[in-house]
Amino acid sequence: MVYLNGRWMPIEEASIPVLDRGFIFGDGVYEVVPVYGRKPFRLEGHLARLEASLKAIAIANPHTREEWRALVAEIIARQPFDNQGVYFQVTRGVARRDHAFPRNAKPTVFMMSNPLATPSAETYAKGVACVTAVDNRWLRCDIKSTSLLGNVLMRQFAAEHDALETVMFRDGMLTEASASNVLVVKDGVILSPPQGNLMLPGITLDAAIDLARAAGLPLTMRPISEAEVRGADELWLSSSTKEVLPITRLDGVPVGHGETAGRPGPMFARIRAAFDAAKAAL
């Protein structure tokens, strides 16, 4: 069952008017929350980011934090499977087509939940291939907007090159990947670009940072150059559906040095263990 504007229904019955601004302009924001054993992972972080995204584009939040929690709990309960990816989006609503905000539109709220499609054990063991590109998206990548054309083109570029993701650089500095954040390991230190308007404040990234700190792994948030990415000991992707996933080939070149070149590294093994423990403790 999916949720649309206050009602539960089979997805086949869910429909929205063609003048919904989400359809016409991509004028909306969204969230994806991973759920393990029917327990949402880092729900408060996702709800806080939703509130921030709505505020950034001046859509009045249609629900309180308490109501969102209840809706998420209900959609989880309504699915027959335990591990889920709960997707929800809010658009500015239905109005005559004009770029400027309509006066009286009511936000459209849609939620669905699908089986959580995390990568296979083999994928975690081997790592994944990524390609690179110049980040040509807009300058508000911190908003989790449904206007995803830039990301769609980047992800398609990866798919056409037998890669999972496109890692992006803006002015020679790492931003993020098409649908994930990127972490770098060099000389035993985990590096992450500073939060700001050039990348999404990933909830999985937050979790990885907290887990690394708790495990005593050194971590620094600072600008990271393209050369540092290409010379990294390890590269990781993070996202709600990928968790933390090692990149083992970048533009066809094995990531890392020596024995672990082209293979997941020792720091990955530690963050992965911490991540698994955090999921088990939910």
Ligand SMILES: Cc1ncc(COP(=O)(O)O)c(C=O)c1O
């Ligand atoms: C562009 C982009 N960056 C980062 C992320 C990771 O965010 P999160 O860990 O909250 O899923 C996503 C997730 O879909 C994304 O689309």
